[in-house]
Amino acid sequence: MTTTSTGKLSRSGEPLGDFFVKNNNVSEAFHFDQGIYSRGISFYEVIKVQDKVPLFAEDHIERLIRSASGRNVTSIPPANLIMDNIKLLIDVNSEYGDGNIRVVLHCDVDCISPPHIYSYFIPHYYPAATEYQKGVHLITVNAERLDVHCKIIDMNFRVSIAARIRQENAMEALLVTEEGFVTEGSKSNFFAIKDELVVTPPEKDVLPGITRKYILEICNREGIAYEERKIHSGDLNGFSSCFITGTSPGVLPVRSIDNRVYSPVHPLLRMLSSKYARVVKDYSEYYRQGNTLSADS
Structure with a gap:
């Protein structure tokens, strides 16, 4: 379940919000396929959004790319495209000025095909x-x-x-x-x-x-x-x-x-x-x- 900054619990569900973003294309949240995590490999980062600012996004993106590179993933999307994915997610989910987002590079088991970029809001807990x-x-x-x-x-x-x-x-x-x-x-x-x-x-x-x-x-x-x-x-x-x-x-x-x-x-x-x-x-x-x-x- 998610929480507010006071530490109280709110509603559950993942993704949160109305939309998620895949490869800079917006889709309704109920179309998200959680089954991707049982297929292939998913490299990820969690970024805190505060007043619509994705805190230290560049650092997170750099580490995300480094994770994928460490497993010899080919054709990793450039950092600026990953950032655009994040910005688009924040823009289309206007009610989420604060929260956590998960950014994922998902690739097939062989890691030969270029990975897909996913970003979506997730449940979070901020200490009281x-x-x-x-x-x-x-x-x-x-x-x-x-x-x-x-x-x-x-x-x-x-x-x-x-x-x-x-x-x-x-x-x-x-x-x-x-x-x-x-x-x-x-x-x-x-x-x-x-x-x-x-x-x-x-x-x-x-x-x-x-x-x-x-x-x-x-x-x-x-x-x-x-x-x-x-x-x-x-x-x-x-x-x-x-x-x-x-x-x-x-x-x-x-x-x-x-x-x-x-x-x-x-x-x-x-x-x-x-x-x-x-x-x-x-x-x-x-x-x-x-x-x-x-x-x-």
């Missing part, structure tokens, strides 16, 4: 204000992605992890390897704070998230000390604060992981959250000035 203030509960699960740098729709993985999250009444699940190392969340990246040091798992072990990228850029710009290093589950006891980052939550404080408790109000965490909000605002202004990819780019 109290969750940003008090933090959220996470669990750990023994699970690993097969290819962390390739974002592919894997329905079995999504369903199994989502079931555990619901069962434990958690916001998110942190994935833990057989060796006991925490890598990332099922839909997020993981950060921890010890004293004045920010720690996050190395990029080679995780899906390099867009929000994660900007948090590290903020650290570099503001002179905040950080380390990209492996985090064993046993290390979780030594951190004073933790947070996750992602498309929907942005920067979200953690109050607990399993039975471990953390402070959601660490000054460094609050500063990073504030600086990230500024990055989002700056991008929105940049986009509205017309500084985006287009068919003429």
